[in-house]
Amino acid sequence: MAQVTFIAHDGAVITIDCAAGQSLMEGARAGGIDGIEAVCGGNAYCGTCRCYVDAAWRGVTGAVTEIELPMIETAGDGTPGVRLSCQIAVTDKLDGLIVRLPDSQM
Amino acid sequence: MTANTVPDSAQCPVHRPGRDDRKSAGVAAAHFAPTPGSTLVDGFHAARDILRSPKVRQAGASTEHVDKSRPDEISFFFLDGDLHRKRRAAVAGLFAPKTIVTRHRAVMDRTMDAIVARLRASGSHALDELSWQMAVDVAAEIVGLTDSNSNDGLARRVKAVLETSVNAPTKGLGKWIALARTLKRIGTFWNKDMVPAIAARKLAPRDDVISHMVQAGFSKKGMIMETLSYAGAGMMTTREFIVMVAWHLFDNDGLRQRFLAGDEADQFAILEEILRLEPVASFNWRRAAEPIDEASTGPVAAGELLTISIRHANTDEAITGPCPFELDPDRAKRMKVNGPYLSFGDGPHRCPGAQVALHETRVFIDRLFRLPGIRLVSPPEIQWNPGIHGYELRGAIVACDPA
Ligand code: HEM
Numbered sequence: 307m308a309q310v311t312f313i314a315h316d317g318a319v320i321t322i323d324c325a326a327g328q329s330l331m332e333g334a335r336a337g338g339i340d341g342i343e344a345v346c347g348g349n350a351y352c353g354t355c356r357c358y359v360d361a362a363w364r365g366v367t368g369a370v371t372e373i374e375l376p377m378i379e380t381a382g383d384g385t386p387g388v389r390l391s392c393q394i395a396v397t398d399k400l401d402g403l404i405v406r407l408p409d410s411q412m
Numbered sequence: 413m414t415a416n417t418v419p420d421s422a423q424c425p426v427h428r429p430g431r432d433d434r435k436s437a438g439v440a441a442a443h444f445a446p447t448p449g450s451t452l453v454d455g456f457h458a459a460r461d462i463l464r465s466p467k468v469r470q471a472g473a474s475t476e477h478v479d480k481s482r483p484d485e486i487s488f489f490f491l492d493g494d495l496h497r498k499r500r501a502a503v504a505g506l507f508a509p510k511t512i513v514t515r516h517r518a519v520m521d522r523t524m525d526a527i528v529a530r531l532r533a534s535g536s537h538a539l540d541e542l543s544w545q546m547a548v549d550v551a552a553e554i555v556g557l558t559d560s561n562s563n564d565g566l567a568r569r570v571k572a573v574l575e576t577s578v579n580a581p582t583k584g585l586g587k588w589i590a591l592a593r594t595l596k597r598i599g600t601f602w603n604k605d606m607v608p609a610i611a612a613r614k615l616a617p618r619d620d621v622i623s624h625m626v627q628a629g630f631s632k633k634g635m636i637m638e639t640l641s642y643a644g645a646g647m648m649t650t651r652e653f654i655v656m657v658a659w660h661l662f663d664n665d666g667l668r669q670r671f672l673a674g675d676e677a678d679q680f681a682i683l684e685e686i687l688r689l690e691p692v693a694s695f696n697w698r699r700a701a702e703p704i705d706e707a708s709t710g711p712v713a714a715g716e717l718l719t720i721s722i723r724h725a726n727t728d729e730a731i732t733g734p735c736p737f738e739l740d741p742d743r744a745k746r747m748k749v750n751g752p753y754l755s756f757g758d759g760p761h762r763c764p765g766a767q768v769a770l771h772e773t774r775v776f777i778d779r780l781f782r783l784p785g786i787r788l789v790s791p792p793e794i795q796w797n798p799g800i801h802g803y804e805l806r807g808a809i810v811a812c813d814p815a
């Protein structure tokens with residue numbers, strides 16, 4: 307279990323519990339985080355689950371992986387810390403994680 | 413993962429006797445034919461875990477008879493692993509939601525203008541011809557088949573190739589006659605549609621599949637195979653889905669009113685719920701390359717062939733909640749599940765065109781149902797295509813007030 311804080315683009319803050327073994331996207335959807343759309347259901351093929359990992363946590367979540375790049379590039383999103391949340395596996399080590407959300411997932 | 417038959421009537425604990433809103437369930441049950449010798453996977457979690465597993469290989473269509481020693485001559489549908497991922501990644505941008513909104517949406521609107529004009533001019537028309545026009549024009553833009561003498565000609569030639577190859581006899585003299593006919597039709601398609609598209613892109617590359625294949629140095633055979641797999645996977649499926657959605661909305665006043673009053677998100681929820689109940693493709697197939705033993709799947713031996721029943725997985729009460737056969741557009745949100753369930757597959761081979769298909773269907777249906785006097789003159793006849801284990805809806809006629 308990891309407590310994760312999502313900060314929406316307008317500054318609204320929501321903290322939820324995400325079960326280990328899920329992806330961060332799945333945890334966010336289950337926790338009612340609307341800013342994560344995830345229309346491809348977690349297959350790294352839509353780019354609508356983007357989030358920005360807080361600078362302090364990037365070493366723990368790891369860098370963006372090759373499989374995420376096509377959709378991040380298509381979205382034209384060069385924001386530091388950008389990741390597809392469907393490709394971040396929740397583990398206990400992510401307890402306290404902070405991520406920000408884009409204004410729009412388009 | 414037990415063999416299982418579709419019940420005649422749903423036993424819904426809330427609405428007894430259970431309501432079954434599916435239109436294709438009867439024909440699908442009558443033709444239910446998992447591959448002999450394969451293990452049927454019918455639970456949602458098992459199906460999804462199999463499709464996502466790195467331990468399985470694509471075994472659908474004729475994959476296991478395809479020569480994989482020349483990967484540049486076959487569609488990426490037949491590949492797995494790193495090579496498959498790279499081939500998909502190279503064209504990923506063409507299918508992204510942003511590209512759909514900023515680029516493909518204009519093609520959908522333009523095509524729909526032409527469809528509406530055609531329907532209003534004649535007063536009535538075969539619905540599957542209209543949906544075919546939408547499916548062909550949109551896929552043609554993505555693939556790059558935009559230099560043919562006419563889009564109608566392109567649509568006719570693609571249909572001719574796909575019909576002979578998908579419905580071809582598999583034995584005896586009929587097989588060879590069909591093969592010869594298919595080759596002739598492919599030759600015509602190559603000359604009239606692909607050659608001009610390739611020539612135009614050699615001069616000025618664009619952002620589409622053919623430009624990508626030209627740049628990557630695909631052979632003639634490779635280009636034909638890739639293009640036809642988009643045509644088969646994208647055009648034939650979307651044609652059926654659009655007609656199925658229209659049929660549901662013609663038959664269900666409340667649903668139609670909700671669709672017309674709804675915002676895009678609600679319209680998508682309705683489309684996805686129809687697709688959950690009426691998956692165009694009934695099966696995916698995978699072969700285990702290594703033993704698998706997940707909680708959801710139980711033990712699967714290396715080499716085992718798995719027939720994944722999308723229809724059963726989509727109506728698994730563990731993930732649908734009560735009344736799995738009832739059309740309930742609020743279900744996916746309530747259950748926190750991706751709306752189409754497994755109708756676009758899942759995992760590395762999940763349909764890249766999923767969002768494209770949903771968008772073009774939304775545009776088509778929204779415009780169709782706002783036409784003055786729109787009505788269904790005759791409902792479709794539901795047929796079964798054993799080649800793709802999917803339904804085909806033919807003979808529906810729609811009419812509207814003439815222009
Ligand atoms: C309602 C419409 C559609 C349905 C129901 C559908 C369904 C599917 C399914 C179930 C698969 C997975 C096959 C497997 O895993 O073995 C698939 C793959 C595929 N689809 Fe679609 N599809 C639709 C529309 C489209 C469109 C519009 C396009 C392109 C313009 C498209 C292109 C493809 C391609 C290229 C694949 C192969 C992907 C791969 O193997 O990696 N599809 N589709």
Ligand code: FES
Pocket residue numbers: 331343344345346347348349350351352353354355377390391392393
């Ligand atoms: S859910 Fe589609 S890319 Fe993550």
